[in-house]
Amino acid sequence: MKESKLWVQKLPPKEILYNFLREGAFTPLISQILINKGFQEVSSAYTFLFPQITDFANPFDVPEMSLAVQRIAQALKNKEIIGIYGDSDADGIIGSYVLFDFIREVSGKEPVVIIPDKNLEGYGFHGKYLSFFKEKGVSLVITVDVGISATETVNAAKAFGLDVIITDHHEVLRKPDCIVVSGKFTPSHSPFYHLCGAGVVFTLLRALRSYLYEEGFFSQCPPPQLRKYLELVTLATLADMVPLWGENRLITYFGFRDLREPTHPSLKALFDHLNFRFPISEEDLHFRVIPRINACGRMGRPELFFEFLKAGRTGNLDLYLQGLQELHEERQTLELSLWETLEKNLSEEKDSPIYIGIFENIPKGILGLLANRVKNKIGKPALIISFDNGVGFGSGRAPEEVNLLEALLPCKDLFLELGGHKRAFGFQITRENLPRLKGYLKELNLSFESLDYQYVDGETRISELLFEDNLLAFQALPPYGMSHEPPLLLVKDFEVKEVIILKEKHTKYLLRDGLKELYALYFNQIADEKVKLIVGTPFINNFSQRLEIRVEDAKS
Incomplete structure (x- = not known):
């Protein structure tokens, strides 16, 4: 087996733990897990673990939300043509569709939608498309997941006589002179701060529906249901890897459970195509659904998934499903080829604090994937750049501890464009400025330590894990994601009843504690039958609906 780490238990403050046990009706194990997630108050911990659909915060707490809904309501009442400009990743495509579908339902007319090919255009709200909107009679353009710093394009839109509402969630470099709806303009502790692009759109629609209702817009027809969008917005939220706190926890909690029986016809067709057994798992979404959505943008066909969702209400989806599969396989083949090239060169810059990989004329949508693989491989930040006619389009990824x-x-x-998240962003740079960038990066004082210890959230036994109240909590905790990792527990005082080797490389233990038994799965490790201690994450097996452990480390 692999070399084991030193395990260090995170012990919560005694006063807070006693308060959770006294007032929270939590078990000691769940109390410790929740406190280690940062909760200090019983009420907020309980809301996080067992949220209600009424827990969504007031969308009008987002700055300029009132201005946005008033302008959109005006457009709807005056039967203006609305344009939507979306980013080409999963977040942008899904957010664009959700906004499109709502406007189509309440107005009876379809907005004009543009989702540019990032491989050709690069990331951003590009002014070249303003004339197209104008030709289509558009008077209001709403962006999705893009435009937070597009000052020049917004100014150009005004010259065209177009109003612009920016909905975005990326870091703000320069606020455009227009209505901007973004969680980034709320305090960092607010429930809206970490919303993804589609999450911002969903919040906008909650506010818009409320405003339209108060204005009597739905006097002749019922207001649209918004719950149906949660399954889609959940996919966008998980795909964009934003922290699963605040509104993101609510979106993914309910959306993940709605996805077990999706209502959207296109999602139903996709899940059938992938031969999912229900209920689906997080792995199904992360490794089979989301990559197919992202492949559309990465391979230059972002409109494909948008049209697939749009066609779900009308008919045959087989051609779309075939197209999604072909793009997914094409993306896999290309990524593998480029990764093999990168992997050969990783050792050459082993002493550099940041790895820089250079390509010529490769699809820009692949850059983020490659940067992420390099970051995971070497544990350091990575910049991957593809040059096209002297301009480098790049993507950066960094470990959790590095902004x-x-x-x-x-x-x-040095950059033509620079924006995104703290640890995942895009940029453009000229070839002439690349040496200066490399020089700057070499001077950065970034240090990375390989820790020989591992924190665990608590010690437990199998009999405690299988206690009914703990099982209820383990069912409620998913889906997991950034800033909401599955609890890591040290399991002790068991006997190994059986050891099963799976596919000659995985181990499946059957562990017993008195009359209680559960399985523990150790992937890519051959077992030591004398194992006495296990560190792992508890999860509910979707097929058996029984608790199991995904082993991270073991000691004899």
């Missing part, structure tokens, strides 16, 4: 975007801001003049 690489902030580190680059002092040299932002």
Whole structure:
């Protein structure tokens, strides 16, 4: 087996633990897990673990939300043509569709939608499309997941006589002179701060529906249902890897459970195509559904998934499903080929604090995937750049502890464009400025330590894990994601009843504690039958609906 780490238990403050046990009706194990997630108050911990659909916060707490809904309501009442400009990743495509579908339902007319090919255009709200909107009679353009710093394009839109509402969630470099709806303009502790692009759209629609209702817009027809969008917005939220706190926890909690029996015909068809057994798992979404959505944008066909969702209400989806599968396989083949090229060169810059990989004319949608693989491989930040006619389109990824975007801001003049998240962002740079960027990066004081210890959230036994109240909590905790990792527990005082080797590389233990038994799965490790201690994450097996453990480490 692999070399084991030192395990260190995170012990919560005694006063807070006693308060959770006294007032929260939580078990000691669940109390410790929740406190280690940062909760200090019983009420907020309970809301996080067992949320209600009424827990969504007031969308009008987002700055400029009132201005946005008033302008959209005006457009709807005056039967204006609305344009939607979306980003080409899963978040942008889904957010664009959700906004499109709502406007189509309440107005009876379809908005004009543009989702540019990022491989051709690069990331951003590009002014070249304003004339197209104008030709289509559009008077109001709403962006989705893009435009937070597009000052020049917004100014150009005004010259065209177009109003613009920006909905975005990326870091704000320069606020455009227009209505901007973004969680980033709320305090960092607010429930809206970490919303993804589609999450911002969903919040906008909650506010818009409320405003339209008060204005009597639905006097002749019922207001649209918004719950149906949660399954889609959940996919966008998980795909964009935003922290699953606040509104994101509510969106994914309910949306994940709705996805077990999706209502959207296109999602039903996709799940049938993938031969899912219900209820689906997080792995199904992360490894089979989301990659197919992202492949559309990465391979230059972002409109494919949008049209697939749009066609779900009308008829045959087989051609779309075939197209999604072909793009997914094409993306896999290309990524593998490029990764093999990168992997050969990783050792050459082993002493550099940041790895930089250079390509010529490769699909820009692949850059983020490659940067993420490099980051995971070497544990350091990575910038992957593809040059096209002297302009480098790049993507950066960094480990959790590094705010690489902030580190680059002092040299932002080297970039044509720079924006995104703290640890995942895009940029453009000229070939002439690349040497200066490399020089700047070499001077950055970034250090990375390989820790030989591992924190665990608590010690437990199998009999305790299988206690009914704990099982209820383990069913409620998913889906997991950034800033909401599955609890890591040290399991002790068991006997190994059986050891099963799966596919000659995985181990499946049957562990017993008195009359209680459960399975523990150790992937890519051959078992030591004398194992006495296990560190792992508890999860509900979707097929058996029984608790099991995914082993991270073991000791004899």
